[in-house]
Amino acid sequence: MLTTKSLKFLSRIGLLLIIGYWLMSCGKLSEQAPDPATEQTQTMASEEPIAYSMQEDPASIIVGEAAPDDAAAMASATPMDSSPEPEFGNILFNPPTHMIRDKTERIEVRISRDAMDASGLIGTGDVIKDTVRVSDRMSVALYGDKFNVIPITDEQQLLEASGYTEWSFDVTPLQAAKDQRLTLKVSIHFDSGLKNKLVYSQPITIDVDGKSAVLKWLTENWQLLMLLLFAAIVAFFVVRALRGGKKSYKRSGDEAVFISYRRDDSSGYTLAIYEQLKRALGDNAVFMDVDDIPHGEDFVVHLDKVLTKANTVLVMIGEQWLNAANANGRRLDDPNDFVRMEIAKALQRNIRVIPVLLKNAQMPSADALPETLQTLSRKNGIRIYDDQFEASIQRLLDAITAQ
Incomplete structure (x- = not known):
């Protein structure tokens, strides 16, 4: 829906068009006077x-x-x-x-x-x-x-x-x-x-x-240009309203988002979400292990440093997240599994954890999770819809910036 601020802006545009049309009409009357x-x-x-x-x-x-x-x-x-x-x-x-x-x-x-x-x-x-x-x-x-x-x-x-x-x-x-x-x-x-x-x-x-031909045409057709501009502005606000409207997020400076994901389950989706969050919150406010771990750094040590600064952890849950396995069995059952370690440390430190459901993934039940992760099943998750990607990202940003 159009906000009160948007309606005021459109009203001002309409008033300017009316005043311009009246001034042009006065000019035409003066042109009709005999020379x-x-x-x-x-x-x-x-x-x-x-x-x-x-x-x-x-x-x-x-x-x-x-x-x-x-x-x-x-x-x-x-x-x-x-x-x-x-x-x-x-x-x-x-x-x-x-x-x-x-x-x-x-x-x-x-x-x-x-x-x-x-x-x-x-x-x-x-x-x-x-x-x-x-x-x-x-x-x-x-x-x-x-x-x-x-x-x-x-x-x-x-x-x-x-x-x-x-x-x-x-x-x-x-x-x-x-x-x-x-x-x-x-x-x-x-x-x-x-x-x-x-x-x-x-x-x-x-x-x-x-005057040049272009300038003369612009002068003679300014009403048409104003009408087209007005139509473009209206179309912009209508499309924005239909999409739910994009918000301008004001960072408090305390946002620190850590993204936990399993590469063979959701790397493509996670990277797209990562870019959107960086664009809205800033490059230094979002951490993901693909590019952000310094070369030669011990992952466990670096993870501990990052979680110390993080106030939000996003857990990316794809369709294969729960049952992803290797030669030794289900990966979540391995105490040294990096994804399990990330989530367990965040829950242990009472960091806000937001499950992000991708594609057709469902929220795992407590019985399906290791004991150290069972609290995750009680967290309110956010689903990312393919056909409403931008709106889904905005809901995620609302949750991240809510204090």
Whole structure:
């Protein structure tokens, strides 16, 4: 079950999520306020495209007005004008309004004599549609001092009689700043020897963010990340509750655990339990004869030293512990058997002895034990379950640390 402390922690996480969502909502409301600069840009974009000769200086052209010479050229033909009758079609392009520095995006331009849709575009910018003067051969160019613009298609292409012709550009911002300018220019070409004519010039305003793509994604999706974090925390506490919860054991400094076991009966289980106890109580608080007896030390003498310091003895009882035998008979019946000596000394000194039952082992009865070990049968044992190993270890630790 979840503890009161855990519930308080989860409540605080939930409160932080609510506050964050409210702050983000306030931010979205402020973003919806109209921006005068944006309104001005939209007004400029809605104005009639500029029409002037490629020989003329674009800086001399006023947005929304045709240059005097071009106005005359775009007017109805006079007997003195040999230019062909103007033909108009449709233009579609998809410039982004926001970009990230050093991140390339695709901008596509389609021109058609007939109506067309935006299906199949690779770029993700908002689609803008307009009318434009057309001819059999047309040029489309995209300019920007603070952008690296790479044309994917030829600048001059034939305009299809049906369908559309497409120009593509890969655009990479070089600097981070607001209101950076790209310019889209469209020109028609004549076969009659007349000079080419610029018939469409559209400024494109783009805000370039200096954040990396990863940081921008994290900023835009922080709510999702918080939700995932919250779900992970909840899952952690749920799993912990289902497993019974792991306790953090505070050592008193007096823990000294001696593990008595028979190698050919339970060495694998004992080693696993030994590692778990060392992890929880510390390396110096747990003793097992495999690694802890100094080389050249007399076992009986060293055992006496260890039991003098020990306050808990764990007796590992496997399925063959009681009846383990050698050529001389049952080993527990031998007064010099090390396991018998360990347990007998612990019982004689009134050291706390905890039987640990492994696999299907049962607690031995007093009649089945030598006289010096019969008190062991009255000790309350702890069973280690294979499918509940961690929970079993925690119960064992509870017993060891209980004073």
